[in-house]
Amino acid sequence: MSLPPTLFLAPLRGATDYIFRDTLQHHFQGWDCAISPFITPQNNSDFPDKTLKDVLPVNNPGLPLIPQLLTNTPEQFLILSRRLIELGYHHLNWNLGCPAPQVAKKGKGSGMLPCPDKIVALLDTVLPELEQLDCQLSIKMRLGYHAQEESFALLPQLNAFPLREITIHTRLGSQIYRGATDVESFTRCLELSSHRLIYNGDIISCADWHTLQKRFPQISCWMIGRGAIARPFLAEEIKGGECRDLSGRLCRFHAELLTRYSSAFSGDTHIIGRMKLIWNFLINSFPFAEKKLLKKVQKSRTLSQYQDAAESILQTSIPHSFSNIHEEQKKHLKTES
Ligand SMILES: Cc1cc2nc3c(=O)[nH]c(=O)nc-3n(C[C@H](O)[C@H](O)[C@H](O)COP(=O)(O)O)c2cc1C
Numbered sequence: 607m608s609l610p611p612t613l614f615l616a617p618l619r620g621a622t623d624y625i626f627r628d629t630l631q632h633h634f635q636g637w638d639c640a641i642s643p644f645i646t647p648q649n650n651s652d653f654p655d656k657t658l659k660d661v662l663p664v665n666n667p668g669l670p671l672i673p674q675l676l677t678n679t680p681e682q683f684l685i686l687s688r689r690l691i692e693l694g695y696h697h698l699n700w701n702l703g704c705p706a707p708q709v710a711k712k713g714k715g716s717g718m719l720p721c722p723d724k725i726v727a728l729l730d731t732v733l734p735e736l737e738q739l740d741c742q743l744s745i746k747m748r749l750g751y752h753a754q755e756e757s758f759a760l761l762p763q764l765n766a767f768p769l770r771e772i773t774i775h776t777r778l779g780s781q782i783y784r785g786a787t788d789v790e791s792f793t794r795c796l797e798l799s800s801h802r803l804i805y806n807g808d809i810i811s812c813a814d815w816h817t818l819q820k821r822f823p824q825i826s827c828w829m830i831g832r833g834a835i836a837r838p839f840l841a842e843e844i845k846g847g848e849c850r851d852l853s854g855r856l857c858r859f860h861a862e863l864l865t866r867y868s869s870a871f872s873g874d875t876h877i878i879g880r881m882k883l884i885w886n887f888l889i890n891s892f893p894f895a896e897k898k899l900l901k902k903v904q905k906s907r908t909l910s911q912y913q914d915a916a917e918s919i920l921q922t923s924i925p926h927s928f929s930n931i932h933e934e935q936k937k938h939l940k941t942e943s
Contacts, residue, residue: 609826611819612638613841614773616806616831617674617746619643621883624665625866630834631668633859636841637834640669641746641773644676644701644715647686663694674746676701678714678724680731687732691739697770698736702747705779716748716779722760729767742770746806746829751779754791761798773804773829789821802827809833810890812843812927835887839927849927856891857920864913874909881912885919895923 615622615630615637627640642661655662661673673690675698677683687698702725704715711717718725729743736743745764750756757774764772774795776787787807796803805822806829809815815828833840838859839849864881871877885903889895899919906912 610845611815612827613844614638614804614827614829615640615669615834616829617641617643618831618835620880621835621887622831624660624662625870626835626863626884627669627671628666629859629862629866630838632862633855634838634842635847636839636845637669640671641699641829642671642673644674644704645686647675647677647682649682649685651685651689653686653689658689658693661690661693661695671695672697672699672744674699674701676704676709676714678712678718678728680728683728683732684735687736687741688739691741696740697742697744699744699746699773702745703775703779705748705751705782710751710779716751719748719751719756719760719779722756722763725760726763729764733767737768742768744770744772746773746775748775748777748779749788749791749795753778754788754794757791757795758798761795765800769801771802771804771827772799773806775829776805776807789818792822796822796824804829806831809840810836812840815844832887835884836890837927838888838891843927852891852925852927853920856888856925860888860916860920864916868909874907874912878906878909878912881916882906885916889919891925892919892923893926895919899923 613636615627622640622643630637645658645661659665661671673695675683675686677686690698701715702718704710706715709715709717713721733743747757774792776789776792777785792805803825804827805818805825809818809828809830810833819825830840838856839852842849863884867877867880871880882904885900889900899915902915902918903912906915
């Protein structure tokens with residue numbers, strides 16, 4: 607019998623913070639670990655706890671966490687790495703995927719992919735020290751910034767380094783999040799890399815994962831971002847769980863998120879803003895919910911308006927998992943999509 611897949615929760619800055627990760631872990635099984643949204647180093651080692659709040663071990667008691675760094679200078683990389691290692695981490699992740707223009711223009715994130723020499727130079731400098739400090743490094747990257755050829759040139763060079771693994775989001779940086787993922791180019795990446803590769807991009811349903819798994823039977827690790835917020839039970843579905851009591855669990859999940867964001871953030875606007883962002887994805891767990899219900903959530907201005915609107919989805923709409931819905935409902939879903 608084949609081993610169950612390893613499922614990583616992807617980093618989504620502004621969404622998969624420590625509160626989301628911990629709450630997800632309380633209510634749904636199957637997520638094996640998470641990468642933190644990126645942290646940008648500063649020029650000295652005196653990181654106030656506020657900067658590192660998201661990755662402080664005390665805030666991450668459950669799901670194993672791999673902190674992610676975003677920088678293009680070895681000095682800053684090492685300053686932040688030392689601090690994270692002091693906190694107890696033995697595995698860090700380097701962001702070579704961020705497509706945000708203000709980041710990429712400065713040659714960071716996916717903006718570094720057209721310059722493989724700089725990537726190699728940074729690894730040459732930082733890896734010996736990380737190794738001495740008993741810390742491993744993995745990379746999360748795109749297929750390139752302008753073109754797939756950038757990863758095809760980089761991956762063979764990365765084979766010389768003792769990286770733990772490489773996650774590839776199968777889009778270009780210049781695509782931001784638009785357009786289709788490029789599964790064909792991932793096949794080429796597999797041929798070019800001797801590292802363990804993790805597939806990332808547009809796994810929104812169990813069916814998406816099955817299609818990819820058939821195509822890449824050699825891949826044992828998968829990273830899921832938006833799909834995890836859209837369907838918090840997706841990891842359970844993929845691992846063949848029965849997804850029982852989805853309605854009750856989604857209600858309790860939502861209630862815990864709201865309570866924790868209400869204590870962490872000050873002001874209704876901030877709290878509601880975060881919950882609206884989550885609902886943009888989470889509504890996919892309720893495919894039969896009327897469209898006007900999401901609009902009501904999006905229009906809410908006060909906490910009590912928000913609670914009313916969210917309750918009307920949670921209490922009146924049936925969540926679904928493909929593993930527990932009837933054939934009739936499946937047909938309905940297909941015609942809807
Ligand atoms: C709002 C948002 C914030 C993101 N923040 C990060 C980040 O901090 N670090 C990172 O490596 N990727 C980040 N990503 C990219 C995701 O981790 C992931 O690679 C991408 O969404 C594709 O996977 P998915 O289709 O499973 O969501 C972000 C994506 C979104 C939409």
